[in-house]
Amino acid sequence: MREAKIIENKKVLVTGGAGFIGSNLVDVLLEQGNEVVCLDNFATGKRENLQIAFQNEKFKLIEGDIRNFEDCNAAVQGCEYVLHQAALGSVPRSIADPMTTTDVNIGGFVKMLFAAKEAGVKRFVYAASSSTYGDHAALPKVEHIIGNALSPYAITKYVDELFAKNFSDIYGIETVGLRYFNVFGRRQDPNGAYAAVIPKFVSEFMAHNSPIINGDGSYSRDFTYIDNVILANQLAAITPTADFKERLKNYSEGIGKTYNHESTISEVFNVAFGERTTLKELVEILKGTLSKFDPEINDVKISYGPNRGGDIPHSLASIEKANKILGYQPKYDIESGLTEATNWYWKYLG
Numbered sequence: 001m002r003e004a005k006i007i008e009n010k011k012v013l014v015t016g017g018a019g020f021i022g023s024n025l026v027d028v029l030l031e032q033g034n035e036v037v038c039l040d041n042f043a044t045g046k047r048e049n050l051q052i053a054f055q056n057e058k059f060k061l062i063e064g065d066i067r068n069f070e071d072c073n074a075a076v077q078g079c080e081y082v083l084h085q086a087a088l089g090s091v092p093r094s095i096a097d098p099m100t101t102t103d104v105n106i107g108g109f110v111k112m113l114f115a116a117k118e119a120g121v122k123r124f125v126y127a128a129s130s131s132t133y134g135d136h137a138a139l140p141k142v143e144h145i146i147g148n149a150l151s152p153y154a155i156t157k158y159v160d161e162l163f164a165k166n167f168s169d170i171y172g173i174e175t176v177g178l179r180y181f182n183v184f185g186r187r188q189d190p191n192g193a194y195a196a197v198i199p200k201f202v203s204e205f206m207a208h209n210s211p212i213i214n215g216d217g218s219y220s221r222d223f224t225y226i227d228n229v230i231l232a233n234q235l236a237a238i239t240p241t242a243d244f245k246e247r248l249k250n251y252s253e254g255i256g257k258t259y260n261h262e263s264t265i266s267e268v269f270n271v272a273f274g275e276r277t278t279l280k281e282l283v284e285i286l287k288g289t290l291s292k293f294d295p296e297i298n299d300v301k302i303s304y305g306p307n308r309g310g311d312i313p314h315s316l317a318s319i320e321k322a323n324k325i326l327g328y329q330p331k332y333d334i335e336s337g338l339t340e341a342t343n344w345y346w347k348y349l350g
């Protein structure tokens with residue numbers, strides 16, 4: 001099920017549009033009749049993710065790099081909104097190669113943001129990350145309370161937030177950061193050293209191999225289905241400036257902070273479902289959904305390994321700010337999201 005039309009008849013740039021989240025955004029925006037430009041260098045993205053988009057005459061692919069200002073500039077011309085998804089994801093990747101992650105996630109981010117400002121883009125919506133909460137133990141996570149970063153990746157995503165705020169202050173471009181919490185769904189890559197836990201476990205169950213849980217399975221995450229993320233991006237782009245400011249004022253007063261009405265919009269929001277699921281519960285739900293396609297999956301044993309360095313025990317978002325200011329109400333909980341996701345994996349990988 002797709003959301004009602006909300007971004008319509010606009011020209012939108014999706015960076016990282018060949019990736020998991022970006023390609024899903026591209027498809028929905030095209031379905032809604034928008035003109036969509038995708039800037040991607042296929043570092044982790046795939047051409048096959050753009051199969052539907054390539055059939056649409058309102059779609060344009062610019063194969064280029066966000067570290068190259070000319071590419072950013074060419075891509076953003078005439079766009080009203082930018083949905084900036086391009087980055088090198090994965091905490092372990094950033095620990096193995098902090099230099100490339102920093103070049104792309106900070107250097108590329110600044111180039112894209114500056115190109116957007118130069119081109120007169122109305123609002124720059126970007127993928128931030130729950131990793132910004134770092135070692136702060138409080139649950140649920142609220143946007144204005146963060147801890148120390150635990151990885152180069154987390155630092156890059158937090159630095160992006162600082163640049164976004166600063167560019168809003170000095171140049172006046174509106175910026176909205178969306179701190180995604182463990183996103184999952186169709187097209188998320190199950191392969192490779194840096195695969196996320198849900199697609200990795202799905203492909204292991206499908207091959208009748210034991211999924212390995214890092215630790216005793218008690219760690220928990222606020223797993224977020226892709227369509228909730230698409231909804232949040234659209235709301236972040238189209239919420240009118242005046243409404244945004246008014247609601248932000250009320251929200252800020254509610255949490256005892258002052259908000260300067262004169263300032264340009266520059267905010268960050270948690271994007272999640274707002275519930276946490278342990279890894280043990282996750283594998284049981286996955287087993288249940290996948291056994292409907294292949295009953296032998298019921299007999300696949302779960303293995304346990306050591307905890308992974310840098311992993312925080314628990315993650316859970318407060319989605320109150322996104323709800324109050326953007327009107328964000330996620331439709332998919334973990335069960336309904338996993339049902340959709342496993343249907344997709346079975347159809348395309350089964």
Ligand SMILES: NC(=O)c1ccc[n+]([C@@H]2O[C@H](COP(=O)([O-])OP(=O)(O)OC[C@H]3O[C@@H](n4cnc5c(N)ncnc54)[C@H](O)[C@@H]3O)[C@@H](O)[C@H]2O)c1
Pocket residue numbers: 015016017018019020021022039040041042043044045046064065066067084085086087088089090104108127128129130179180181182183184
């Ligand atoms: N998936 C999650 O759970 C999650 C959680 C928090 C934040 N995020 C953020 O969301 C965004 C999208 O993540 P995803 O899961 O879809 O990852 P993904 O790897 O599938 O997509 C990233 C896309 O960016 C492209 N890209 C990378 N470097 C580039 C460069 N130098 N120039 C142009 N394009 C480049 C890749 O080719 C890919 O298509 C990223 O910014 C990521 O950090 C994701």
